[in-house]
Amino acid sequence: MTQRLWVGTRKGLFRFDLADSGAWNLGRKAFVGDPVTAVLPLADGRTVLAGLDHGHFGCKIQRSEDGGDSWAEVGVPVYPKKPESSEDFDPGRGRPIPWSTKLIWSLDGGGGDHPRRVWCGTIPGGLFKSEDAGSTWELVESLWNNPGRKKWFGGGMDLPGIHSVLVDPRDSDVLLVGVSCGGVWRSEDSGASWAQSAHGMRADYLPKEQAFEPDSQDPHRLAQCRDHPDRVWTQHHNGIFRSDDSGRNWLAIEDVSPSDFGFGVVCHPRNPDTAWFVPAVKDEIRVPVDGRFVVTKTEDGGKSFRSLTQGLPSGEAWDLVFRHALALDEDSIRIGLGSTTGSLWVSGESGESFEQLSAHLPPIYVIRFS
Amino acid sequence: MARIEFTTNIQRHVECPVEILLASTLDELLTAYFARHPRARSYVLDDQGALRHHMVIFVDGSMIDDRVHFSEALMAESEVHVFQALSGG
Numbered sequence: 001m002t003q004r005l006w007v008g009t010r011k012g013l014f015r016f017d018l019a020d021s022g023a024w025n026l027g028r029k030a031f032v033g034d035p036v037t038a039v040l041p042l043a044d045g046r047t048v049l050a051g052l053d054h055g056h057f058g059c060k061i062q063r064s065e066d067g068g069d070s071w072a073e074v075g076v077p078v079y080p081k082k083p084e085s086s087e088d089f090d091p092g093r094g095r096p097i098p099w100s101t102k103l104i105w106s107l108d109g110g111g112g113d114h115p116r117r118v119w120c121g122t123i124p125g126g127l128f129k130s131e132d133a134g135s136t137w138e139l140v141e142s143l144w145n146n147p148g149r150k151k152w153f154g155g156g157m158d159l160p161g162i163h164s165v166l167v168d169p170r171d172s173d174v175l176l177v178g179v180s181c182g183g184v185w186r187s188e189d190s191g192a193s194w195a196q197s198a199h200g201m202r203a204d205y206l207p208k209e210q211a212f213e214p215d216s217q218d219p220h221r222l223a224q225c226r227d228h229p230d231r232v233w234t235q236h237h238n239g240i241f242r243s244d245d246s247g248r249n250w251l252a253i254e255d256v257s258p259s260d261f262g263f264g265v266v267c268h269p270r271n272p273d274t275a276w277f278v279p280a281v282k283d284e285i286r287v288p289v290d291g292r293f294v295v296t297k298t299e300d301g302g303k304s305f306r307s308l309t310q311g312l313p314s315g316e317a318w319d320l321v322f323r324h325a326l327a328l329d330e331d332s333i334r335i336g337l338g339s340t341t342g343s344l345w346v347s348g349e350s351g352e353s354f355e356q357l358s359a360h361l362p363p364i365y366v367i368r369f370s
Numbered sequence: 371m372a373r374i375e376f377t378t379n380i381q382r383h384v385e386c387p388v389e390i391l392l393a394s395t396l397d398e399l400l401t402a403y404f405a406r407h408p409r410a411r412s413y414v415l416d417d418q419g420a421l422r423h424h425m426v427i428f429v430d431g432s433m434i435d436d437r438v439h440f441s442e443a444l445m446a447e448s449e450v451h452v453f454q455a456l457s458g459g
Contacts (some may be wrong), residue, residue: 054383054413055424056379056422056424056425056454056455057380057383057413057414057422057425058412058413058416058422060383060412073409076412078412078417079417079418081418082418098416098418099417099418100416100417100418101417
């Protein structure tokens, strides 16, 4: 099967195809002009979902059943009627939480034994499940109605949202959900019940006595090791954290150079000690440190980090990589990254050096291999 | 009978032809229209059934105030326009 790289941008979805020669070629384009905020190729090799934000006209989901050659609109996550008596406010801003999908922020598959199951994370914080590859969606009410959700608040986005859904490769009923801002939530029964699981994370943006409050943590992105799922990495607003117990407890990684701030993280599928990040200046500045764009890689569980530079800009570059725009292909160990300035790079099979595929795409929100 | 017309920009995503329908309120008109064109509903209304934040509706040239219940009364030959607001998106 041809390897593909799906690139969701502010102005459309772009598919790059890997030729036998080793060259990545721009193939199909879709939704040109429209923001594509999430993309998910399913394991069958044909089905692809794309989350769109039409701005004035709301969020929609499109599905292709032929690898991106044609698309059709399918179901979209819809929130239930908000009770008139509901007191549902963002505690950080004091504004009402709208019970309406504001952004399709993440799409994730349901595990090998559920090939048509899809999890969808949204802003303002609803998690939705589809059992039919996006035709229909159901709000996971056990999480939406959990009293702990009332503590969630918006961070960089005005409203809280779910950006990461990890399905344990050993048991697809075991889920880890990352919330900005609201910590990490764990379910062991396919979403029927939930428990806060951000213990050990630290939030320097809060008073010291509240810094370790799990409900207030801002994990930017979660990544789990495929073959050793007890190892989970988090790129957090306040740095990098590592879990050795399947996301129940977290350890801060110290002394990360050039910066421990960033958005994305991916983990080697076989070696849990190896993970990649894209650092930036903490925290509202959000540019590469000294204008030097690098990828950082640890191969010893976070004791040390190397900056990967080969194939990345040698001079000043001010690219920023959003949380869903750093991706890994688990079969080839290729790393892909796409930036807010429309640059796209793919690594060779070792994840050590990079090739630039384009410097002229629209701002990139999400990339994914299939 | 009221005439309802949509912004041309929405037609890129979903077909919203002009219709002339029997309705005494804007709510009745929208309900009748979306019964004929169900895909159009979620492009105009949010999950709670309110007018999307960055949409506006004009009835006989006046922008509506009731964006939730659409209680505006319609005349026998009212003209309704569903537009994008000059915000967001």
